[in-house]
Each structure stands twice: as structure tokens, then as C-alpha cells.
Amino acid sequence: MEEKIPVHEIEDLAPSEVSELDLYQKREKIYTRKIEGTFQKLRLFTGWPLLCGYFFMPWVQWNGRQAVLFDLPARKFHVFSITFWPQDFSMLAWVLAIAAFALFLFTTLFGRVWCGYSCPQTVWTSIFMWIEQKTEGSRNQRIKLDQSPWRLQKFVKKLMKHGLWMGFALFTGFTFVGYFSPVNDLIYDLATFSAPLAAVSWVIFFTLATYINAGWMREQVCMYMCPYARFQSAMFxxxxxxxxxxxxxxxxxxxxxxxxxxxxxxxxxxxxxxxxxxxxxxxxxxxxxxxxxxxxxxxxxxxxxxxxxxxxxxxxxxxxxxxxxxAGKPGKILRFKVVGYTIALIVMCSLLGFRFFTRTPLQIDIIRDRGQLYFQTSDGRIENSYTLKIINMDQQKHDYTLSASGLEGLEIRGKTSISVNSGEVLVVPVRLSVKTTSLGSANSDIIITVQGENSDKLKTSHTTRFLGPAPSL
Ligand code: SF4
Ligand code: SF4
Structure with a gap:
């Protein structure tokens, strides 16, 4: 016989038995009590260097420019004496991968210590909580204040708290933009109302993000928004x-x-x-x-x-x-995951180190002239034209020598010695010429080399094509 699933008819229930379930639970405000102790002191040692470093770094100058500047329009990232170009982005990917694996290793060993001590969300929230305690008082005083009706005293306290929060958030947002736009110019432009709209918009955006995240959302960010909080249990x-x-x-x-x-x-x-x-x-x-x-x-x-x-x-x-x-069981530091992450980190750090120390601060791009495949000169030679882009990624000016190889008697017509300033992208038209008899085919591979004068390390080559008439059989 077919078995029926018992269905409880809603009409059969007394009104007191029916209740509504709200899928969107209202956040209960958390009133934290101030506490002092060993770990609270330790948090100061981790939080303050992070805060000071963040606010101080954009003001540090190095060789006449901002020491740390991510210059997006110029596509250059300056970190003290090193300038990273878009060509170095593979290194950035390595750095991110190393940071991720270091965090995995750290989490496997020490759990959520990063979240509790060094995460910017935690550090900034602690500052906002400290401001709250200074303006509205202890936990009990804050609970009472929130429950009390709106009077002048409550209004003044709330105004002070939000004013200080907003001021700190503005300083945070301004500093953040100062990593991407020279901070001295930015402060002058903002003070004289002449800052570009993009800069103003980003300052406002990061100010509001800080104010909302650290002032209002706090633990909600860790609980509902942070992806790391979700997947780190896999590392435990x-x-x-x-x-x-x-x-x-x-x-x-x-x-x-x-x-x-x-x-x-x-x-x-x-x-x-x-x-x-x-x-x-x-x-x-x-x-x-x-x-x-x-x-x-x-x-x-x-x-x-x-x-x-x-x-x-x-x-x-x-x-x-x-x-x-x-559980009273013996502990173990060297586990499969710890060893695996450590090996991965050592390998990645070694590869990054190798890539960094063998990096040539010189880059060339070659574009063939598409207007004319080749040109035959009056002396019977074949000429091809190219546009050569030389990028000097070093911190100083260099003189370079151009050379070309790959075909017998291949010559450069024009200048073979070029000076390029530090950080300059120089565009040079280049004409290459060869005797018709040297051409083995209508399409030959050739190599153009740029070498720094007095430096073997500053050398880079690029393969391109040389076109000419098909040789007669
Ligand atoms: S005594 Fe109990 S309730 Fe009080 S702090 Fe310790 S664990 Fe918490
Ligand atoms: S977040 Fe965890 S470690 Fe921090 S106070 Fe709460 S229970 Fe303790």
C-alpha cells in the first residue's frame, strides 16, 4: 500500500503556534569591554608598526621621488631603488603566490593569528573601538547611552565619535591614494580644490569604506565578507x-x-x-x-x-x-601540510630570487614598418624599416649600441649609438640593409641586439623578420 507523507495543515494550527521566520537576521550590536593583559599588549606590538608604516611610508622620499609609488598612468611601480615595469609583472604574481603560501603555512601552524593581530580590518577596528571608548565611555556607559533618549549630551558624544571616525577614515583614504598619486602633489591639489576628479573620488571611496567597515560593520566583515575566514578551516x-x-x-x-x-x-x-x-x-x-x-x-x-x-x-x-x-595527545610540528607548504615556499622564493637577480633592466620592442615590405636602393641593396622601442628600466642613464645579425653583411643604416635616460622609453626608427645576394629566401629571421656600453649585463636581443624579393632559381 502506498505510504502517505503526513502533512500538517497550517489551518489546523492555533495562531500561537504559527510564527514567521525572518531570513535576514538583524545584527545585534556588540558592546565590547576593555581588557588589559599579555595578548592585548602583544596586539599593540603588531598593530602599531602596521599603522605607522602605512601612514608614514608615502611621505618617505628616495633619490628625489616618493620611495613607494605605484604610478599607474606611467605603469611603473617604484619601491625604493627598484622600479618595476609591466614586464616585471610575472614577479608580482610570484610575490602574491609566496604571500598566499606563507599565509597557508602560518595558518596551519598558528591558526588565525593573522586575523587577530595583523589584519588591517582588525587593526583599524581596534582604533575605531578605542575612539568609541574615549568618546562614549565604558561598555555599560555605551549601553546606557544607546538606550537613553536623544538629548544634547548624547548628540554631542555621538557627533564627536563619528567626527573622529570620519577624520581617521579620511586620513586612511587619503594615505591609500597617496600610494598611487604623489602624496605631496595630492595634498596640495586637495587643499587648493584642484585635484583631479578621479583622485577625489578614490579618496572619498576609501574614506567611506574605512568608516563603514571599521566603524559599523566590524566583525561582520570577518564573518560574512572575508573569503580567508571561510577557507582557512581547510588548513587547520x-x-x-x-x-x-x-x-x-x-x-x-x-x-x-x-x-x-x-x-x-x-x-x-x-x-x-x-x-x-x-x-x-x-x-x-x-x-x-x-x-x-x-x-x-x-x-x-x-x-x-x-x-x-x-x-x-x-x-x-x-x-x-x-x-x-x-585530548592529552602528543603534539607534532612537522606534519605533511607544514612540510609541503615549506618546500613550496622555498622553491618559489628561490625562483623569485633568481628571476630578480638575473633581471636585465633593459627592454626592447621591435615593430616592422607595415607600409612597405622592403625597399630596393639604387646600389642594389634591400632595405627594411623598423621602429625600435628601447626602455631603460635602470636607475641611471645609459648609452647603448645597436647591432643586427642573421644575414651576411647585414648593416644598420643610421645611428648605432643611442643614449636613454633612466625610466625613458625611447622610440628609434631603424633601417637595415643587406645585399640582394645575401638573401637566401624572401623571409629571413634576423636578430637585433641592444647592448649597454661598458656593460655585458645590459644586453637584450629580439628576433624579427627581414623581407626581400624571392631569390631567382
Ligand atoms: S571564568 Fe568562565 S565565564 Fe569568566 S571569563 Fe573565565 S571562562 Fe569566561
Ligand atoms: S574572537 Fe575568539 S579569541 Fe578573540 S575574544 Fe572572541 S573567542 Fe576569544
């Missing part, structure tokens, strides 16, 4: 460093008075004060186990340690640990 194993609550020691949780160590009531070390939850920037309770929202910042470790200290209990009820350690 049972020996990866995680922040974890020692449930065996902490449970059964329960409140008690300070200094009360009597365990006759079977209570564990957790006094259920919820301080670990109140300091958490993502608003989770680490006692519920490892969660993807946890960015490994260890603020809950500092918070719990301060509680344990006050209670006279041993520290590290919440601590950096590993799954194996929690």
Missing part, C-alpha cells in the same frame, strides 16, 4: 594553535565568591562571569567550542586570566592550545 589540523576553553577544568560552571575554593559543590573553575564573552570583538562565547567567528585575538584569554588571578585559581582556563593537547 589537530595540531593547529587555537583559542580554546578547557571544559574539563571549567565545568560545571557556576558563580561563587572571590577566594572560595571549596569544591564540595562540584563546581569547576569557570565562575560564569561572562567576561570572556563581553571582551570578544565578534561577540561569541568561546565556552561553546571553536567557532568560525573566532579570530584568535586571545582577548578572552586575557579576560579569563584576570578572573582566575582574582579568584586565586591557575591561569589558562581559556588558552592557546591545540586539539591534540586538549
Amino acid at each position: 589540523d589537530s595540531n593547529t594553535l587555537i583559542v580554546s576553553y578547557d571544559a574539563k577544568r571549567g565545568e560545571q560552571r557556576g558563580s561563587r565568591k572571590r577566594g572560595e575554593i571549596d569544591r564540595s559543590d562540584h563546581l569547576g573553575d569557570c565562575i560564569d562571569c561572562e567576561l570572556c564573552k563581553q571582551v570578544c570583538p565578534t561577540g561569541i562565547d568561546i565556552r561553546d567550542g571553536l567557532q568560525y567567528q573566532c579570530i584568535g585575538c586571545a582577548l578572552c584569554v586575557d579576560a579569563c586570566n584576570s578572573v582566575m588571578e582574582k579568584m586565586g585559581y591557575a591561569k589558562n582556563l581559556i588558552s592557546y592550545t591545540t586539539e591534540n593537547k586538549l
Whole structure:
């Protein structure tokens, strides 16, 4: 007999049994409590150098120009004494691949330490939170302020907070654009309202992005927008460093008075004060186990340690640990993934180093004159015309010598000695000539070479074609 799936008719339910499920859950605002401790201090050591480096770097000058400048219109990236050209983009790809593998290795060993200590989202959010605490007060004061009706005092505090947030965001946005447009010119142009529309638009864009991300969205960026947060669990194993609550020691949780160590009531070390939850920037309770929202910042470790200290209990009820350690198993540093990532990193760094140190700061492009295939001169020679583009990617001016080979008696008609300034792209018309009798076919491969005078390293060659009449049989 056909079995029927029981269907519960909605009309049969009492109105109290029917409820609506909102697919878009409203974000609950997180009011974090300020905490001090070892890991909070460590965060200062990682966050401040990043912040200072970011804001200071565009102002550093090097040999009369901005030390770090990504000059997109000129398609040149200056990093101190090195200038990268579009021809060097393969190196940029290598650098990105190395950074990705370094992050994989770091994550496998140390979990989300990058997120908790050095990620710009975390660092900028910490600054915004600090501004919030300075203008609106402690956690309890902020909760009260948000619940209170709009009065002058509340308005002034909110205005101050958002004004400072906006100021910091503007400084961030301006600095970011200063990496792509000379910062001294940019500040002058903005101050005199003569900045190009593109520059103004990007400053506004990055200002708003910073204000929204670090001021309003905060942990939402890590939880819903960051792709790294999503795929990094694939790099975790049972020996990866995680922040974890020692449930065996902490449970059964329960409140008690300070200094009360009597365990006759079977209570564990957790006094259920919820301080670990109140300091958490993502608003989770680490006692519920490892969660993807946890960015490994260890603020809950500092918070719990301060509680344990006050209670006279041993520290590290919440601590950096590993799954194996929690299970009482021995830890292992050299694992398959760690060895694999390390080997990949060594190979990639060696290849990049080789590519960098054997790089020739000279590039040539050759375009054949398409207007005329070849030209026969009065002395019976065949001539081809080319346009030669010489790019001097070095930091100094160079004199170069042109030569051509590939056909017997091949000659360059015109200048063979050329000076090119540092960073200059020089376009030179070149005519090559050869006796008709030297042509073995109507289409021959030839090589044009540009060599720096007094330098064997500055040498590059390009193969092109030389056309002429088909030789008679
Ligand atoms: S801070 Fe420590 S003692 Fe307090 S609730 Fe968290 S785990 Fe328990
Ligand atoms: S649970 Fe602890 S380590 Fe994880 S994000 Fe919250 S405070 Fe940081």
C-alpha cells in the first residue's frame, strides 16, 4: 500500500503556534569591554608598526621621488631603488603566490593569528573601538547611552565619535591614494580644490569604506565578507594553535565568591562571569567550542586570566592550545601540510630570487614598418624599416649600441649609438640593409641586439623578420 507523507495543515494550527521566520537576521550590536593583559599588549606590538608604516611610508622620499609609488598612468611601480615595469609583472604574481603560501603555512601552524593581530580590518577596528571608548565611555556607559533618549549630551558624544571616525577614515583614504598619486602633489591639489576628479573620488571611496567597515560593520566583515575566514578551516589540523576553553577544568560552571575554593559543590573553575564573552570583538562565547567567528585575538584569554588571578585559581582556563593537547595527545610540528607548504615556499622564493637577480633592466620592442615590405636602393641593396622601442628600466642613464645579425653583411643604416635616460622609453626608427645576394629566401629571421656600453649585463636581443624579393632559381 502506498505510504502517505503526513502533512500538517497550517489551518489546523492555533495562531500561537504559527510564527514567521525572518531570513535576514538583524545584527545585534556588540558592546565590547576593555581588557588589559599579555595578548592585548602583544596586539599593540603588531598593530602599531602596521599603522605607522602605512601612514608614514608615502611621505618617505628616495633619490628625489616618493620611495613607494605605484604610478599607474606611467605603469611603473617604484619601491625604493627598484622600479618595476609591466614586464616585471610575472614577479608580482610570484610575490602574491609566496604571500598566499606563507599565509597557508602560518595558518596551519598558528591558526588565525593573522586575523587577530595583523589584519588591517582588525587593526583599524581596534582604533575605531578605542575612539568609541574615549568618546562614549565604558561598555555599560555605551549601553546606557544607546538606550537613553536623544538629548544634547548624547548628540554631542555621538557627533564627536563619528567626527573622529570620519577624520581617521579620511586620513586612511587619503594615505591609500597617496600610494598611487604623489602624496605631496595630492595634498596640495586637495587643499587648493584642484585635484583631479578621479583622485577625489578614490579618496572619498576609501574614506567611506574605512568608516563603514571599521566603524559599523566590524566583525561582520570577518564573518560574512572575508573569503580567508571561510577557507582557512581547510588548513587547520589537530595540531593547529587555537583559542580554546578547557571544559574539563571549567565545568560545571557556576558563580561563587572571590577566594572560595571549596569544591564540595562540584563546581569547576569557570565562575560564569561572562567576561570572556563581553571582551570578544565578534561577540561569541568561546565556552561553546571553536567557532568560525573566532579570530584568535586571545582577548578572552586575557579576560579569563584576570578572573582566575582574582579568584586565586591557575591561569589558562581559556588558552592557546591545540586539539591534540586538549585530548592529552602528543603534539607534532612537522606534519605533511607544514612540510609541503615549506618546500613550496622555498622553491618559489628561490625562483623569485633568481628571476630578480638575473633581471636585465633593459627592454626592447621591435615593430616592422607595415607600409612597405622592403625597399630596393639604387646600389642594389634591400632595405627594411623598423621602429625600435628601447626602455631603460635602470636607475641611471645609459648609452647603448645597436647591432643586427642573421644575414651576411647585414648593416644598420643610421645611428648605432643611442643614449636613454633612466625610466625613458625611447622610440628609434631603424633601417637595415643587406645585399640582394645575401638573401637566401624572401623571409629571413634576423636578430637585433641592444647592448649597454661598458656593460655585458645590459644586453637584450629580439628576433624579427627581414623581407626581400624571392631569390631567382
Ligand atoms: S571569563 Fe573565565 S571564568 Fe569568566 S565565564 Fe569566561 S571562562 Fe568562565
Ligand atoms: S573567542 Fe576569544 S579569541 Fe575568539 S574572537 Fe572572541 S575574544 Fe578573540
